[in-house]
Amino acid sequence: MVTPSTTSGSAALFRRAHSVTPGGVNSPVRAFNAVGGTPRFIESARGALLRDVDGNEYVDLVCSWGPMLLGHAHPAVQEAVVAAVARGTSYGTPTRPEVELAEEIVARTPVDKVRFVSSGTEATMSAIRLARGFTGRDLVVKFAGCYHGHVDSLLAAAGSGLATFAVPGTPGVPAASTAATLVLPFNDRAAVEQAFAEHGAGIACLVTEASPGNMGVVPPLPGFNEFLAETCRRHGALFVSDEVMTGFRVSRSGQWGLDGAREGWRPDLVTFGKVMGGGFPAAAFGGRADVMGMLSPEGPVYQAGTLSGNPVATTAGLVTLQHATDEVYAQLDRAAGIVGAAADKALTDAGVPHLVQAGGNMFSVFLFDESAGDVTAVTDFAGASAQNLDRYKAFFHSMLDQGVYLPPSAFEAWFLSSAHDDAVLDRVLEALPAAARAAAAV
């Protein structure tokens, strides 16, 4: 059990961090701004466990927000990375590991060619530039609640009414940057039809999370991605599937392996990140050969990066994917089922209105007020926003106090790894009933 006195090391670092870094963190959600309390400064991690600077241990259900598919410090990844570092860490030239990682990605996914970048943000930013360059059009369609990184044009909140242009979602983004963005409700075919009917000839691309995990887990309704691909095709727009989070996580071929591969359609462009970097800053965008052929130096659309395809990062990604076997995905699916079912039971027993919703092996827990009644599905951002956030806060802190590290926000997915074995899962299952009771008491 963690007590306040045992987080003094984290608290001291957080104070120091505040004087040199805005909010004390380098990415906002890490500050526990949504849940309060002292963010844990992690010193080391192995397998499914995190250890903070005060020596507290936590079962990690965040997994670096997705990348650590094989768990922390996986021996094979670690060995390959150490060997890569010994050969020098960056040359600014083409290297063998980036060719091998690209081949692995092309073999697993619907892309013909792939270009490496250093973050998911860069991947979506570049994919949109490429879509605009290829189509000669400017408009971009996105869905409310989908996050694609901090790209200006995608930090957009819905304007008033459907099929109207978006307003910036943050200060610092000029209205001109979101003026070419349409924000629609997720899973809403009628809204998509209307937007394309009104603006189809000007739409460069529609970008969507392949299965959203950034408003909590809100999977596409059956056939929705296929419908999007088909709608884009009919209007000469590109369908950009953002698999930064789902890629190589929900299946060996990402979300496309769960829908497109079976239904027989392909996105025009796909963005990747997280798992494919094996815990290093690596991401990618890829797609149809004719579209990717527009990219510099083959074509006129400029894009570049000093550390793109970095040999250490691509080595880590390659070895991670080589170990991401069918058995790993079966194990992750099973573990996600066990934790999701246990959370569901604990919350039912405690009388908390809730929904445990899964998209492949990603899942999240929505906690509601009594007035919400029996919620059987959350299909869009409005539904996700109906959560009682104070209940999640109480649930989160109870789990943390019992040594389980959940996402410090109710709008995030829970992530497991192949290192989450039965002994680790038992620790999560033991903690859930008290956390559910804490949520019930709010």
Ligand code: PMP
């Ligand atoms: N797309 C999706 C679907 C994501 O989940 C994220 C990050 N969580 C990004 C893009 C941005 O990636 P990055 O944080 O590496 O810039």
